[in-house]
Amino acid sequence: MEAYGFRRRAFLLICCMWVPMEVMGRTGNASSSSSKPNVVNVGALFTLNSVIGRSAKPAMAAAVDDVNSDSSVLAETKLNLVLHDTNCSGFLGTIEALQLMEKEVIAVIGPQSSGIAHVVSHVVNELHVPLLSFGATDSTLSALQYPYFLRTTESDYFQMYAIADLVEYYGWKEVIAIYVDDDYGRSGISVLGDALAKKRAKISFKAAFTPRAPRSDINDLLVGVNLMESRVYIVHVNPDSGLTIFSVAKHLGMMTNGYVWIATDWLPAVLDSSESVDPDTMDLLQGVVALRHHIPDSDVKRSFTSRWKNLRYKETSSFNTYALYAYDSVWLVARALDVFFNEGGNISFSNDPKLHDTNGSTLHLTALRTFDEGQKLLQILLAMNLTGLTGQIQFDSEKNLIHPAFDILNIGGTGSRRIGYWTNYSGLSFVAPEILYKKPPNTSASNQHLYSVIWPGETTNQPRGWVFPNNGKPLQIAVPYRASYKEFVTKDKGPPGARGYCIDVFEAAVNLLPYPVPRTYILYGNGLINPVYSNLVHDVAQNKYDAGVGDITIVTNRTKIVDFTQPYMESGLVIVAPVKKRDSSAWAFLRPFTWQMWCVTGAAFLFVGAVVWILEHRMNHEFRGPPSQQLMTIFWFSFSTMFFAHRENTVSTLGRLVLILWLFVVLIINSSYTASLTSILTVQQLTSRIEGIDSLISSTDPIG
Structure with missing residues (x-):
């Protein structure tokens, strides 16, 4: 309420300062009419002598001529374009708006400036006149505070999210915003900051300069920016003075290898409307990435392009995208008026009781009259759905054009080339938006x-996107000052200030980098009790420290606010045991089994040999003979099975069954022996008396 009251008082103050011009004979809208008027006044309010104005003026004049010559639209009613120049001034723009309202216009097209649009919106709100802007891109103009404002171009909200997607695509984490310090610049950079935050990136510095700042101020600004760490610059300025930024940057050597320059739609607007390619200008812009409003290719667009050189009021041989939006704005008003009249709407104006002349006043405030059915025309405008030079013209619930899209350009040589598109439907792609809209949306990183x-x-x-700043500070790295297990990390009296296993790992990783990393270790805690690690992680997330090094556990809640390296040490319960050293000897082959195991194994061999002899010697001649021969047969048969080298055949069924079972046991014994012997000879042995929870309780070994 306080802000509203302030702006209302400002509006009345401007009214008091305004000296109205004498009203000449009107040929426009009557005060009241029960039938369609012959002529309807439509206002146009923008800076004529500007990059956008020089393209918009002939386009709007052509649109009015096309509407008036088309018998299918406003059959007996003609549009009369009432043009006023804002001269790039908020004050003069307001005065021009008040003078324009005196002409009883039913809609105003413009202004191109977001700052002027903020002020003029209060005027049209009071007089119920729809305001259609083809150039005011400030996203805050879509607020409920400005119900009669309608943007017929793309909002900076979407453009800044496109830039944020670019930054994320190339993996940069910090950018520097260079912008003009007005409503247009501040609002755009504010949205950019929010968009980058969602991508885990940020604006490290906001470099603002005043409108119409001299070259010396811009030079001082860029000198300071060049001393900083980030080398990714986002340039969001006005098209009429934006090239000065690159001229100064070129002079300072900031257009060389390692720098990244991303410009918003103002730069393509300048280049597209230039009379011819200026080699000196293009030399300033080599390697710059810029965004331009995406205009689908169509027959009507090609036809308009071929007509451009024959249009009246034309001052340049080419035009920018704002000319197409201005053209479509006129047609949007004409189509909406056609629906308005067909639904029985009448053009009538009435006096505003809040605007009256005081005693002795010569301001003639009664000349400002309210459009009675302005709300109805506004609702019709919001519900329109037509196709123009810029594609489909339809508004969403927040009064933004649907299907926002931008071309991403790379400037080089004597022109630019398109390296892809951006849409809020599928993000970055080198596929045209018209094709993407026919497919399911996909904004995944892989797409x-x-x-x-x-x-x-x-x-x-x-480019890497950053360097070590010439005036920068070393990285502030927090390390936990533990009271226990100081082997991980603790205070050091030496120059680093910290030591331990974690510090050793970090230092080894830093030493692998091809560039130096200045760093300072800052102890976190008092060393009497262990610090709270979650607080340390939170402080890193809040930029109190640049990083943290220590035995910090990776848990889900912490990964949501900071990035962790790959874990170099697993956490869990382990038993620390000394390495068991064994002296090598010629009897090492006996170590896999204990002497009890060797005795049992030998007895088993003899026992199986005796069992097989009992089952075979009565019917198998190989197990017969003198007693000494039969004894040798038992020994030989038993131990030869160890290597599966027995030669005696078994003929009895029970003998064969016993032999099969025994050969399976021998296989297991051989495998166990081989594995144990290999482990003894190749792997260090750990010795520990801890075999389970019971032995752990009964032992006196330290725990923890």
């Missing part, structure tokens, strides 16, 4: 694709 970029310095190698 994000762009063609290669030639970066500043004429290199295709992706």
